[in-house]
Amino acid sequence: MIRLENIGKQNGRQIIFIEASAALQKGEKIGLVGPNGAGKTTLFRMVTGEEQPDEGQVAVDRGVTIGYFSQDVGDMAGQSAAATVMDGAGPVSAVAAELKALEAAFADPDQADAMDDLIQRYGEVQGRFEELGGYALEGKAREVLAGLGFSEEMMDGDVGKLSGGWKMRVALARILLMRPDAMLLDEPSNHLDIESLIWLEAFLKGYEGALMMTSHDRAFMNRIVNKIIEIDGGSLTTYSGDYDFYEQQRALADKQQQAQFERQQAMLAKEINFIERFKARASHAAQVQSRVKKLEKIDRVEPPKRRQTVMFEFQPAPRSGEDVVSIKAVQKAYGSRTIYDGLDFQIRRRERWCVMGVNGAGKSTLLKLIAGTAEPDAGTVAVGGSVKMGYFAQHAMELLDGEETVFQSLENQFPQAGQGSLRALAGCFGFSGDDVEKRCRVLSGGEKARLVMAKMLFDPPNFLVLDEPTNHLDMATKDMLIQALAGYEGTMLFVSHDRHFLAALSNRVLELTPDGIHTYGGGYTEYVARTGQEAPGLRG
Known part of the structure; x- marks a missing residue:
């Protein structure tokens, strides 16, 4: 359905993808993983056409509809949460809005003289609403909103009055109601309580289209995905299985690469030692030359990238009473x-x-x-x-x-602590190098x-x-x-x-x-x- 073919992408001086390839097929549920800033959102935006790759191509089969949920929900106001969710389903939402406006007009004493026209128009609009499957759609929209934790009151209230977290849920509900051929979900598990998460899990398991998503929730990811695509160092690597399986495979691949690297380093050291010892002897000139040439041709094995998070260890806390x-x-x-x-x-x-x-x-x-x-x-x-x-x-x-800055914030809280221990603390919590200078x-x-x-x-x-x-x-x-x-x-x-x-x-x-x-x-x-x-x- 969707293929990324040898894509290259650069933002400023940062290289995000180099000749990267991957595919999303019908019925697949893929977890997209990689460190922050690796390019997960860029990849989503390239699939939707919001961004173009510098090289290679993103191919989407003809007629495939794509629904994209991102953390940037934009402005929402002026209509109910239920109407906003139905908006994603096309013309039916405009008809629904007119029905609501006509219902309000019936109760307006200033409109009493126009009642016959209003009733006639209401009949026409209602017929059109039924034709478009509006009543069934509204039922489905409310079902999705209820699954994501909305009360009836919230569904009918102005979406503009909701907090950012609840607006995110409205934006997510729009994509779920749309049921496109392929869903791209960027952190759908953020802002959800445990009941909504479990409802969303069941919904996505029953969804028959293709799914690609990111999530920081391990249990959620494990229960839904059957494939992982990892973005790392500009390339895309695909693993069959859930998140736990991917982690095991990663650890195994890193271990094998480390062993290979160490074996090659030992061999190189031996060869270099031989060259150093005998390079001045005429009797060994041919052997030295042949070993130098051999070394020049060897493909060097890179050590595995270090992904280990620095561990934080507690100082012992003072003992409290029972x-x-x-x-x-x-x-x-x-x-x-x-x-x-x-x-x-x-x-x-x-x-x-x-x-x-x-x-x-x-x-x-x-x-x-x-x-x-x-x-x-x-x-x-x-x-x-x-x-x-x-x-x-x-x-x-x-x-x-x-x-x-991050460092000043720590320093002001702990003026007695040394620079070294504060930098170590910052490192444990993901602020390494220049990150401590961020405001x-x-x-x-x-x-x-x-x-x-x-x-x-x-x-x-x-x-x-x-x-x-x-x-x-x-x-x-x-x-x-x-x-x-x-x-x-x-x-x-x-x-x-x-x-x-x-x-x-x-x-x-x-x-x-x-x-x-x-x-x-x-x-x-x-x-x-x-x-x-x-x-x-x-x-x-």
Whole structure:
């Protein structure tokens, strides 16, 4: 269906692709992987025709429709979320908008004199709407939006009033409703809660067209893709299998290449040694010459590229008392909506609680109450003696000073630390070389999250409260964080929609439900086994 044939592409001085080739066939579900800046978005834009390769060609079979979801959703306002989603389906959305306008006119007393004309026009427009399959389409649009977490109220509300994350979901819903022959999805798992992620997984598994996507969510990628295309050093390499299989194959290929490199280096050293020893002897001149010629003709084996993320190791955190947090008879409401009514909950030293619950259950509110950024309406939240808390929330990224560089930001937080240890810290969190001189205002969401995390973990607290810590993080940083936190001696309370993160780090589950809380003694994996569901919102 879609073929990339010997493509070359350069942006300024940066070479992105050199004679790279790959293909996307009908029914294939491909995961596109590669380090940040490797060219994943450029590749998508070349397939859609928004960019052209400098060399080679992108061939798309005739009649193939392509739907492209990117993180840049553009401006949305002036109509409902449901109408915006139907917009992607062509003329039917304009007819739907006219129907809505006519319905509004019926209720307008100023239009009473024109009622006969309005009724006649309504009949015509309604007939056209039915002809175009509008009612079925609206039902499907609402089904997709519901799958992505929208309430009926949100579907009918002005899309312009939604936050950036919800607008992303509207843009994604448009592509899903369109059901093109090929879907290109750039990070569709960002901004989704766990229920929406699992719904999207099922939708994409049942989708019969071709799919190419990027995602930082390992579980999501593993369950959907049957092939991986890796962008690395300008070339495209295809692996059959899921993400875990690709990682194993990569590690194996790197190991073989390293062994080959070392064997060749040993052979070269031997030959060079011989040449050096005998080059001055006339009796060995012919042999020396023949070995020099042999060396000139040898294809040099390159060592494998080093992809290892630098590991972050915690300094030992000071020990807290056994009782870390005690919550008694807490009540909390926002307006008429009651979040907790008589909540009792205890956190003890070295417990690692993950908090589960549907949207609006009060997961973030619980973390805010414990961190002290929100107050209960009644009851008490008591943090134990000698507890040193580190709280990570999305708003922490907005508090960075935009004019400071990454290094200055670290230096101002830890004036006693040496330059070497701060550079090592920056390196662990993905700021190597010149990256430490970037100003905070130009950092991406992922870079900001890494910087905030680095500042929080350098002088480690003994109680970590983390609200969606893996949002914006790529897989390598996520894996580094999981390994670092696995060795952490303190206590943890966290909310995450990343199932790999949940399974690796929790040893207790707190589930918030409308009829109170449920606690589970094992971690997330045991919770899934006991409830038969990966998230509370999936029960029915």
